[in-house]
Amino acid sequence: MVRFLLLFALFYCSGSLYSQQKQSIDSINKLYVQGLNIPQDSIVALFQNNAENARKISYKLGIADAYFQLSLVYGYQGNYEESTKNSIEAIKIYENENKLDRLADYYGEMGYSLKYSDLPKALQYMQKGKAIAETNNFENELKDIYNNYGVLKEINNELDSALFYFNKGLEIKLKLNDTIGVPYSWSNIAGVYGLQENFPKSREYFNKSLQQRLLWADSLGIAENYTQLGEVFLAEQKWRDAIPLMHKSLPISLKKQYQNLTLYNYQKLTDIYKKLNNADSALFYFEKYATLKDSIHGLKIQERISALNIEFETEKKENQILQQRAQLAEKDLEVRRKNSFIFGSLGLALILGLLGYLFYNQQKLKNRQLQKEGELKSALAKIETQNKLQEQRLRISRDLHDNIGAQLTFIISSIDNLKFGFTDISEKLNQKLGGISSFTQQTIYELRDTIWAMNKENITFEDLQTRIANFIENAKNASEKTDFSFNIEENVDETHIFTSVEGMNIYRIIQEAVNNALKYASADEIEVNISAKETAYNIEITDTGMGFDPESTPLGNGLNNMKKRAREIGGTLQVKSSKKGTSILLNLPK
Known part of the structure; x- marks a missing residue:
C-alpha cells in the first residue's frame, strides 16, 4: 500500500511539473515579437532556448510555435533564408498534428515572408492558408491573412484588390477588438491611398496608426510609420518636411536592428539630399547605404570565403608539418637516410596533390562565379525589358485616362450646357442630345475597363x-x-x-x-x-x-x-x- 502511494505521488508530481513546463513554454511563445524591447540576438536566443526546452519534454506544438516565432524574428532582420527554414519546420509539425488553425496562420505568414524574394510562391502559400481559414471560419487567423494578402496584391500593383482585402481584415480586427493589429491595417490602407495619390487620406490613416502604436510602444510599427509619413511628403516633393520623419525612424531601426528598414531610410535620405543639392549629406548616407547593403546581401559569399580560408590554412599547416618532418629525417642517422628520402618524396607528392586540388577548387569557384554573374546580367536585362514594357503600358493608359477621358467628360458637360442653356430647344433635339450624352458616358465606362485590362499582364x-x-x-x-x-x-x-x-x-x-x-x-x-x-x-x-x-x-x-x-x-x-x-x-x- 505504501509503495502504491509513493508511485502515485511520484506520478502526480511529474504530471504537475510537465504541466508547469508547458505553461512556461506557451507563455514565451505567445510573446509579441515586435513589442520586445531587447536586442535581436537576445530575442533569437530566447526562442531557441524555448524550442530546446519543448524538445526535452517532447512537446511538439511548443517546438513548432518556437520555430514560427524564430521565423518572424529572422524575417524582421532580413535573414529570409533562416526565416523560411524555421517556417517550414513549424508547418511540418502542424500538418502532422492536424492543427488547422495554426497551419492556416503559418501558411499565410510563410507566404508573407516570401513577398520580395518569390512573389508567385508567396501568393501560393498565402492562398493555401486563406482557403483553410475561410473553410473553417477561423476569424482570428483570417484577420491577419487578409491583411497580408492585401500586401501581396499591393506589391503586384493590384491596388483595388489590396484595398478590398485590407478593409476585410480591418473589419474582423475591429470586431475582435484587436488593438495591436488595427494600426497595421490602417498603415496598409494609408499606403494604398498614397499610391493612388490621395495624399491627405494617406496621411490621415498613417497618423491614426502612429498614435495607436505610440500608446502601445510598438517600436517596429512606430519606426515604419515615421518612414511612411516621410514618404507621403516625398511623393508631394516636400523634401524638407520628409527629413525629420526619416531621422525619427532611423535611430529606432538601428537600435532594434531592423536591417531592411535601416537600409531603406538610408536610401531615402540619400535621395532627399540629392534633390536639395546637399552633396555632403547625400554622400554620407549613400556610403551608409552601400555598407549596410553589402553586409546584408554579401553574407553568404563572406561565409563561403571564410570556410575556404580555414580550409586553406589547415592544408598549409599540414604542409609545414610534413616539411619539418622531412628536415628532421635528413638530419637523422645515416642508416635512416633511405627512409628519409622515401618520406620526403611522399611528402612532396602530397604537397603537389594538395596544391593541385586547391588550384582546381579555386578555378571551379571562379567559373561558378562567372556563370552566376552571367545569369544575373541576363535576369537584370529581362527585368529591365519588363519594366520598360510596363512603363509603356502605364503611360498609354494614363494618356487615355487623362486626355481622352477628359475630352469625353468635356463633351458630356457641353451637351448638358446646351440642353439647359436654351429654353426653346425642341423635344426631338433634346432627346438626341440626351442620347449623345448617354453614349459618351458609356464610352467613358468602356475606356476605364480598357485601361484596367491594359494595366494587367x-x-x-x-x-x-x-x-x-x-x-x-x-x-x-x-x-x-x-x-x-x-x-x-x-x-x-x-x-x-x-x-x-x-x-x-x-x-x-x-x-x-x-x-x-x-x-x-x-x-x-x-x-x-x-x-x-x-x-x-x-x-x-x-x-x-x-x-x-x-x-x-x-x-x-x-x-x-x-x-x-x-x-x-x-x-x-x-x-x-x-x-x-x-x-x-x-x-x-x-
Whole structure:
C-alpha cells in the first residue's frame, strides 16, 4: 500500500511539473515579437532556448510555435533564408498534428515572408492558408491573412484588390477588438491611398496608426510609420518636411536592428539630399547605404570565403608539418637516410596533390562565379525589358485616362450646357442630345475597363470576380427592380491565369449579356454562374425576362459581337431563349 502511494505521488508530481513546463513554454511563445524591447540576438536566443526546452519534454506544438516565432524574428532582420527554414519546420509539425488553425496562420505568414524574394510562391502559400481559414471560419487567423494578402496584391500593383482585402481584415480586427493589429491595417490602407495619390487620406490613416502604436510602444510599427509619413511628403516633393520623419525612424531601426528598414531610410535620405543639392549629406548616407547593403546581401559569399580560408590554412599547416618532418629525417642517422628520402618524396607528392586540388577548387569557384554573374546580367536585362514594357503600358493608359477621358467628360458637360442653356430647344433635339450624352458616358465606362485590362499582364478569375461584382453593383443601382446574383463554384481555380485580351473578352461578354437582359428582356432576376468541368470552364448568364425566338429573330450587333469575342479566345457561345427567359453559355477550354 505504501509503495502504491509513493508511485502515485511520484506520478502526480511529474504530471504537475510537465504541466508547469508547458505553461512556461506557451507563455514565451505567445510573446509579441515586435513589442520586445531587447536586442535581436537576445530575442533569437530566447526562442531557441524555448524550442530546446519543448524538445526535452517532447512537446511538439511548443517546438513548432518556437520555430514560427524564430521565423518572424529572422524575417524582421532580413535573414529570409533562416526565416523560411524555421517556417517550414513549424508547418511540418502542424500538418502532422492536424492543427488547422495554426497551419492556416503559418501558411499565410510563410507566404508573407516570401513577398520580395518569390512573389508567385508567396501568393501560393498565402492562398493555401486563406482557403483553410475561410473553410473553417477561423476569424482570428483570417484577420491577419487578409491583411497580408492585401500586401501581396499591393506589391503586384493590384491596388483595388489590396484595398478590398485590407478593409476585410480591418473589419474582423475591429470586431475582435484587436488593438495591436488595427494600426497595421490602417498603415496598409494609408499606403494604398498614397499610391493612388490621395495624399491627405494617406496621411490621415498613417497618423491614426502612429498614435495607436505610440500608446502601445510598438517600436517596429512606430519606426515604419515615421518612414511612411516621410514618404507621403516625398511623393508631394516636400523634401524638407520628409527629413525629420526619416531621422525619427532611423535611430529606432538601428537600435532594434531592423536591417531592411535601416537600409531603406538610408536610401531615402540619400535621395532627399540629392534633390536639395546637399552633396555632403547625400554622400554620407549613400556610403551608409552601400555598407549596410553589402553586409546584408554579401553574407553568404563572406561565409563561403571564410570556410575556404580555414580550409586553406589547415592544408598549409599540414604542409609545414610534413616539411619539418622531412628536415628532421635528413638530419637523422645515416642508416635512416633511405627512409628519409622515401618520406620526403611522399611528402612532396602530397604537397603537389594538395596544391593541385586547391588550384582546381579555386578555378571551379571562379567559373561558378562567372556563370552566376552571367545569369544575373541576363535576369537584370529581362527585368529591365519588363519594366520598360510596363512603363509603356502605364503611360498609354494614363494618356487615355487623362486626355481622352477628359475630352469625353468635356463633351458630356457641353451637351448638358446646351440642353439647359436654351429654353426653346425642341423635344426631338433634346432627346438626341440626351442620347449623345448617354453614349459618351458609356464610352467613358468602356475606356476605364480598357485601361484596367491594359494595366494587367494577366487576369485571374479573382480579378474578374472583383470587376464583375463592381459592374453588377452599378447595375443594381440602375435597376432597383431586378435581383442580381454572381456565383463561382468551389471547384473553380480562382488563381487560373488569362491573358489581358482573354480576360477583357470574358468581361465584355458578361457585361453585354447583363445589359441586354436589362434593356430588352425586362428581367426580374439575372444570374451569372461560373463552373469548372474536366477540360473547360463554363460561364452562364441567365435571366427570367421575356425571351425571343432565336430561329426567327435576326441576331443584333450585341449577340454577334459576343460570339465573335468567344471565337477570338478559342471558346463557343450558345444562346437559348423561351418565354421563361434567356440563357447565354460561354464554354472556354482549359
